[in-house]
Each structure stands twice: as structure tokens, then as C-alpha cells.
Amino acid sequence: MQSIDAIKPIKIHVLPAGPNPWKPVLILEELGLPYSLNFISFEDVKKKPFTDINPNGRAPAIEDPNTDLTLWESGAIIQYIISQYDTNHILSYPSYALKETHLCNQWLAFQISGQGPYFGQAAWFNVLHPEKLPSAIARYNAELKRILSVLDGALEGRQWLVGDKMTFADLAFTVWNDRIEDLILCEKEKKFEGFPNVQAWHERMTSRPAWKKAMEKREKLMDEHGLLPNGMPKGFKSHGEFHASVEAKRKAEAAEVKE
Amino acid sequence: MASEEPSIVLYTTQTPNGIKISITLEELGLPYKVQKIDISKNTQKEQWFLDINPNGRIPALTDTFTDGKTINLFESGSIMQYLVAQYDKDYKISFPPGTREFYEMNNWIFFLNAGVGPMQGQANHFTRYAPEHIEYGVNRYQNETRRLYGVLDKHLSSKNIPYLVGDKCTIADIAHWGWIASAGWAGIEINDFPALKAWEDRMAERPGVEKGRHVPDRHGIKDLLKDKEKMEKHAAENRAWVQAGMKDDAEKHKGKK
Numbered sequence A: 001m002q003s004i005d006a007i008k009p010i011k012i013h014v015l016p017a018g019p020n021p022w023k024p025v026l027i028l029e030e031l032g033l034p035y036s037l038n039f040i041s042f043e044d045v046k047k048k049p050f051t052d053i054n055p056n057g058r059a060p061a062i063e064d065p066n067t068d069l070t071l072w073e074s075g076a077i078i079q080y081i082i083s084q085y086d087t088n089h090i091l092s093y094p095s096y097a098l099k100e101t102h103l104c105n106q107w108l109a110f111q112i113s114g115q116g117p118y119f120g121q122a123a124w125f126n127v128l129h130p131e132k133l134p135s136a137i138a139r140y141n142a143e144l145k146r147i148l149s150v151l152d153g154a155l156e157g158r159q160w161l162v163g164d165k166m167t168f169a170d171l172a173f174t175v176w177n178d179r180i181e182d183l184i185l186c187e188k189e190k191k192f193e194g195f196p197n198v199q200a201w202h203e204r205m206t207s208r209p210a211w212k213k214a215m216e217k218r219e220k221l222m223d224e225h226g227l228l229p230n231g232m233p234k235g236f237k238s239h240g241e242f243h244a245s246v247e248a249k250r251k252a253e254a255a256e257v258k259e
Numbered sequence B: 001m002a003s004e005e006p007s008i009v010l011y012t013t014q015t016p017n018g019i020k021i022s023i024t025l026e027e028l029g030l031p032y033k034v035q036k037i038d039i040s041k042n043t044q045k046e047q048w049f050l051d052i053n054p055n056g057r058i059p060a061l062t063d064t065f066t067d068g069k070t071i072n073l074f075e076s077g078s079i080m081q082y083l084v085a086q087y088d089k090d091y092k093i094s095f096p097p098g099t100r101e102f103y104e105m106n107n108w109i110f111f112l113n114a115g116v117g118p119m120q121g122q123a124n125h126f127t128r129y130a131p132e133h134i135e136y137g138v139n140r141y142q143n144e145t146r147r148l149y150g151v152l153d154k155h156l157s158s159k160n161i162p163y164l165v166g167d168k169c170t171i172a173d174i175a176h177w178g179w180i181a182s183a184g185w186a187g188i189e190i191n192d193f194p195a196l197k198a199w200e201d202r203m204a205e206r207p208g209v210e211k212g213r214h215v216p217d218r219h220g221i222k223d224l225l226k227d228k229e230k231m232e233k234h235a236a237e238n239r240a241w242v243q244a245g246m247k248d249d250a251e252k253h254k255g256k257k
């Protein structure tokens, strides 16, 4: 096995306001692996040169100089980091524990295709979209609760999703769960109301040094780039105002290209 | 051997997410039993099924595991990864773990499961099933689906490759096929994406795809899309269960008191 000192820092591209980039960062922190953060702005993420790294124009993406691999999609990145670097199985099970291995992947798949997209849509209709559409808000708020209830049921009588230790599957859920109050605009203390198992599980993970370190890095990076902790650039009054300005800039640029 | 019961049971419905798994099983030539789940009757919310998949969605799969006990799996992406890890020893539709191609394959599976599936699913919702017509919702999700189709189209055409990870059809392609084949249902014109359309046709010629797509019922989406009247009837039937399901979910999952 490679010694940690011999590993060159993994470059990870982050759009710091978004939750998804911090999933792999948290995993890297928990494993104590070296990495460097590269800031991508909201304006640059859908443009070259970043789209040469991720044709889907989304963060995160990684470039690993140790293997010369470029990869995007947070779930695929997490599986890669685990299989390549978690050789001591700090956050995973050894491959001979086949059942646990596959169950970890199952919960990760649920995170990326269940929690992520639906929590994201809840945020869109509650916060970002200027017009209030009650039936769309109700749809995604209900889905958010449904997903919390699936997790709460799975955690009944246990500490972790798979077996008796914390794995990457547990950690993958933290970043979205941590900001529920900003997604559906509820009180912070009430975000897990009715889901005590989820709350205790979430706090077990966010009280760890790795989580705190990752979030400190996030705040620092945001601050350096003039962003408030909620993702809004300093100087804008609302997300709506900010998005309108980005949209206007994009249109102006597109018009320039055409001329 | 031949008389033995297959150890794999697939719980499924005729939907894009369901046929991913039956196509994977056919491509691998594995024996399996099918148990049809009637989502219009909310069978997926019955306790025996929730014991297999607490998320109450199809597909789910059970298998006799190497330790002789049953393993329950859900989430189409992880089921596909499981099937190739356990059974694709000759790498017919996958790549050896640890190779660059292996990670790229997984990259596209996540792209489908976190991107195309949920977004095209929302486009279906606002285009066909929503309780009221919200033009904004229709546009938002159709546009995002089109953007994602554009990423696929450009990837295939600029690299001039027949499949998503090069020359070999893998589970990454299989994951996409059912969704791309039903583009029209979400209001997306597939002919706007010529490389993707050519890929769809290429996939359709594979015997495994042809066999697997008709599980548990005939794959009727192509015929449906040709017939406006049938389309409206089908949408109305689905609208009823989607809306009933949404109401039910909202009631049930408010959280513990």
C-alpha cells in the first residue's frame, strides 16, 4: 500500500456554494488525504476550459496526478477515492465483505439519485425561483420529508446505514441534510422534526473534526471570493437578484459571440 | 443445473428504470425470475416490498449471496454495479475494476442516475402528470433534459465513439437507453440530437436490449408516441396513480410525533 506521504495532492474543483463538491472533500478529510481546492465560479462552470474537464459543466470534478485520471459526478468520485485510497477500510468494508460493500454502494446511489436531485428541486422552488408556485413547492417538500423518513426507518435501532461503522455512504448524506433549513426555509432547530434517528446520526457525523475542517475550508474559500456563507455574493439582496445578474451577463456574452 | 430455480429475482415494472436491469440480465445471459410490481396499485408501498426496498420504488432485486443468505438490493445504479461485479467475469458489458474505463463507466452511470433520470422524470411529471399545468415547470425540466442530452450527443460525436465508454457497450449505455428511448414522452425531440439518436438505434439492435426491454410487459413507448389519443389515455391513467401516490406519501412521511 502507498504511504500517504507519497501521494500527491488530488486537485478538486469546487463551486463552493453548492453542496455536492463538499461530499468528496469530506471523504478526503476523513481519510486524511492530501488535496487542493480549485475554486470555480458560477459564471465559469458551464464554459471552457472547465467543460473540458467536465462536459456536464458541474462541480465537483477531480484531477488525480497520482493516476492521471480526471473524473466527475460526485458519486463516481467517491467510489474512486474509496477503492483507490481507502485500502485500510476506514470508511468502507474490505471487498471480501461483499454484502456490506454493495449495500454501501446502494445507499450512495440513493443519495445521488434520491436525496440530491429532490432536495435541490425543493431549494429551487422555495428559494431561488422568483415566482411562488405552491403545488411545485408542496411536491418537493413532501419528497424531502419522504426521503428523511426512509433514512429514519433505516436507522431505527442502529448507528450507521451499513453494519456497525461509519462509511462513505453515511457521510454522503451530510452536506444536503445540513442545510435543510436553507432549502425549505424552516427553523434550523426544526429541520429534523419527526426524524430523531436522522438527527442523531447527522450530529454524530458533523461533530467530527473532519466535518468541521471541511466546513472551515468552505467558508474561507467563499469569503476569499466574496461570497456569504449561504452562497450569495456580498452586495446582492437576494438570490433572485444575483441570478438575474448572472443571466444578464451570460446573454450579453452570447450576443457578443454572435456578432 | 438447468432445472434449478434461478437465484435472482427482479421486482420491476415496464419503466425506464426497470428495463435497465432486465436488459443487463439478458446481456449477461443470467437466469432470473421476474415479479411484476403494479405501481398503479401501490404494490411498491406494501410492507413486504418495503422490507426489500425501504424506498418503495422499483427496480429491486434479490439474490442468493455467496454466504448462502439472501441479499436485497435497490437503486438501479447499484443493482447494475452489483450484477457486473458478481457475474460479469469476462467483462462483456463492463471493464475490470481499477481501470480508467471502469471509472469512466461509473461516471456515466452516476450522470444518468443523478441527472438524466431525475430531470427527465420531472419533465414527465410537469408535462404529463401534474395536477395543474405549470408552464414554468414544463420548461425548466425539458430544458435541463435537453441540456443533458446535449452533453451525451456531444460526447458521442466529438469523440466519434459508438458507445459511451468507447467501443464496448457497457452498463453505462444500458442505464441510459430506456430514458432516451422515451424522450418523446417528456416532450423532447430526439432527432435534435443526431449522434444520440444513432446510438439509440445501435443499442436497439442488440439482442439483449430487444429481449430485456419487454420485461415485465411489452415495451410500448415507441408505438405510444405515434398515437396521440393513446398517449393521452396513458397519461391520464398514470396521472391518477402519481397524484394518489404523492398525496399518500405526503400524509405518511410527515415524521414521527
Ligand SMILES: N[C@@H](CCC(=O)N[C@@H](CS)C(=O)NCC(=O)O)C(=O)O
Binding pocket: A113, A114, B013, B015, B016, B017, B018, B039, B044, B056, B057, B058, B059, B074, B075, B076, B077, B113, B117, B245
Ligand atoms: N433512483 C431510482 C429511481 C427509481 C424510480 O423512480 N422508480 C419508479 C418507477 S420508474 C417507481 O418505482 N415509482 C413508484 C412510486 O414513486 O411510488 C433508481 O434508479 O432505481
Ligand SMILES: N[C@@H](CCC(=O)N[C@@H](CS)C(=O)NCC(=O)O)C(=O)O
Binding pocket: A113, B015, B016, B017, B113, B117, B118, B119, B120, B121, B122, B124, B125, B242, B245, B246
Ligand atoms: N412519486 C413519483 C412517481 C413517478 C415516478 O416514479 N417516476 C419515475 C419514472 S417511472 C421517475 O421520475 N424517476 C426518476 C429517476 O429515475 O430518478 C413522482 O411523484 O414523481
